[in-house]
Amino acid sequence: MSCRQALLLSSSNCHGYSLLEFAKEEICLFLKKNAVNEIIFVPYAQNDFNGYTHKIKSVIDPWGYKVTGLHTYPDPANAVMSSKAIFVGGGNTFMLLKRLYEANLVNLIKSRVFEGHLLYIGSSAGTNVATKSIHTTNDMPIIYPPSFEAIGIVPFNINPHYIDIVESVTHKGETRDQRIIEYLDMPHAAPVLGLKEGAILNVNGNTLKITGVAGAVIFNKDKTKTEVPVGTDVSFLLNE
Numbered sequence: 705m706s707c708r709q710a711l712l713l714s715s716s717n718c719h720g721y722s723l724l725e726f727a728k729e730e731i732c733l734f735l736k737k738n739a740v741n742e743i744i745f746v747p748y749a750q751n752d753f754n755g756y757t758h759k760i761k762s763v764i765d766p767w768g769y770k771v772t773g774l775h776t777y778p779d780p781a782n783a784v785m786s787s788k789a790i791f792v793g794g795g796n797t798f799m800l801l802k803r804l805y806e807a808n809l810v811n812l813i814k815s816r817v818f819e820g821h822l823l824y825i826g827s828s829a830g831t832n833v834a835t836k837s838i839h840t841t842n843d844m845p846i847i848y849p850p851s852f853e854a855i856g857i858v859p860f861n862i863n864p865h866y867i868d869i870v871e872s873v874t875h876k877g878e879t880r881d882q883r884i885i886e887y888l889d890m891p892h893a894a895p896v897l898g899l900k901e902g903a904i905l906n907v908n909g910n911t912l913k914i915t916g917v918a919g920a921v922i923f924n925k926d927k928t929k930t931e932v933p934v935g936t937d938v939s940f941l942l943n944e
Contacts, residue, residue: 707820709738710857710907712831714864714899716760716794718917723763724827726902726917731825732767735789738823742770744777744787748803749795749829756793764791780807787822794828794864797841801833802849814855824857824907828864831905835862836894839887842880858907859894860941861887866898866921884923895944896923903934912939 711727711734718726735741743764747756757773764771771791777783784790790813792800804810816822826834832841833854840861867880884896899905902918914920914936922930922938932938 706818706909708817708824708857708907708909709734709820710817710824710826710834710905712834712858712862712899712905712907713825713827713916714831714866714901714903714918716827718902721902721917723759727904728767730904730906730915731764732769734823734825735769738788740789740823741768742772742788743825744774744783744790745771746774746790746792746800746804746830747795748774749793749797749800751799756795760791760793781809781812784809784812784816784822789823789825791825792827792830792833794830796846797829797832797838797843798845798849799847800829801838801852801854802847804833804855805850810855814857817855817857831862831864831899834858836860837892839890839893840884840896858905858912858942860944861894861896862905863896863898866900866903868900868921881923881929885927888923888925888927893925895925895941897921897932897938897941898923905938910939910942911937912941913937 747753750756753775761771832838834857837852840863898921900918904916906913906915920932
């Protein structure tokens with residue numbers, strides 16, 4: 705049985721809440737139950753490492769947890785090896801994954817999470833790279849990682865910021881559903897979990913649960929779509 709523990713957020717921002725406020729209680733409980741009081745923040749999805757780290761630090765430090773940017777360590781791999789918890793922030797998924805590969809962190813993070821030595825918190829792009837691959841990111845490919853294969857904390861894909869089709873909208877462009885179905889047409893496709901804003905996938909060993917303040921949608925490999933409200937156990941996705 706895997707000892708992995710992770711919180712995979714659709715986003716750090718949610719309408720009606722300040723930055724990370726909707727997830728504060730769950731993040732604090734997650735860290736407290738594991739006796740963690742220091743977090744390494746991974747700002748690789750954006751270019752202003754100092755500014756991005758300061759933004760997250762200014763929110764989480766007052767909660768009683770010390771945040772330090774991974775970019776401030778001379779050896780990122782050694783820092784991750786020594787850490788008990790990381791928070792991988794959002795931005796551009798392609799850039800994030802490229803930098804994780806360059807720092808030799810993809811397999812290292814996966815092994816430490818599965819061994820139960822490292823807690824993983826991801827948001828947006830940080831959630832994308834925690835999954836099987838980044839094929840279902842919403843971001844533009846502004847740079848090329850060596851592979852689209854990601855960390856693989858869960859064996860399926862996630863689409864953060866998922867938005868349902870709104871029938872009253874007059875825009876006739878491609879919908880999120882259509883793009884996900886295009887992915888599902890591929891032979892390498894895995895099921896896709898669409899996380900609505902405010903949704904969190906709570907990973908605890910072989911148990912997966914939708915938490916947060918919003919639900920999710922599951923796109924199965926046969927292209928059927930299932931609505932998933934907050935509180936639903938979706939552990940079956942590990943076996944799909």
